[in-house]
Amino acid sequence: MTDGLNNAITRREILPLAGLVAGLGLGSGLRWWRRGQSALAPGQGVVLRPPGARSESAFLAACTRCAQCIEVCPDNCLLPVDLGSGLLAAATPHLIPRQTPCHLCRGEEQLLCIAACPTDALAPVAEHRAxxxxxxxxxxxxCLAHLGTICRACWHACPLIDEAIVLDERGRPTIVEEACIGCGLCDHACLVEPSAITMLPFGRRTAEVGRAREVERG
Incomplete structure (x- = not known):
């Protein structure tokens, strides 16, 4: 017998998606279309979510795809996931830091996207560090600094300077995972193309990605 909680979550996920499909079918012109859609990279099952987002499963269940967080973002950093990336994630907000990172509402104590969310998909936090x-x-x-070139672009861009990114005695940056909040300002500031910085969704182990990169390089 299927668990009641699982049934409830399934219904919460299906209802907003049903509304989305119906809206598209009627040509209603959803608000999130105004800023364009942003497809996920092939195979990218987890994306970088807005500030305050709960776990991916809880977020998808609670998000109504209303686009209110996207509408109020002062820096236009939030984008909707497009239909080509899968129905479950379609129209949910995410950000691509290399293009437009989260500026944390320019230091405002209350983040507008969290305040605008009509459900608990985005939960309030006591402070930005959380x-x-x-x-x-x-x-x-x-990374230029690790290759011997003087560069502190990511360090200067970090809102938690000397906390989330620290420099060693040779000026080489290191990420302090426990302090990094994932805003992506360092990724956006990186002078290397493609960026020497990868933003990982919360919960992904950097060691795993590091090993994958070593395999790719051969």
Whole structure:
């Protein structure tokens, strides 16, 4: 027999999606379309969510795809996931830090996206340091500072300078995972193209990604 809680979660996930499909079918022109859609990279099952987002499963169940968080973002950093990336994630908000990172509402105590959320998909936090959007990972093989060039772009961009990103005696940056909130400002500031910094969704182990990169390089 199916668990009652699982049934409830399934219904909560299906209802907003049903509304989305119906709206598209009627040509209603959803508000989230105004800023364009942003497809996930192939195979990217987890995305970087807005500040205050709960676990991915809880977020998807609670998010109504209303786009209110997208509408109020002063820096236009939130984008809707498009239908081509799967129906379950369609129209949910996410951010691509390399393009537009989260500026934390320019230092405002209350983040507008969290305040605008009509459900508990985005939960209030006591302070910006408590955010868990993701974690930055520096690729030492392409980072200018680690290659011997003086560069402190990511360090200067970090809102938690000397907390989330620290410099060693040779000026090379290191991410302090416990302090990184995942805003992506360092990724956006990186002078290397493609960026030497990868933003990982909260909960992903950087060691696993590091090993994957070593395999890719051969």
């Amino acid at each position: 955010l868990t959007m993701g974690t930055a990972l520096i690729d030492q093989a392409t």
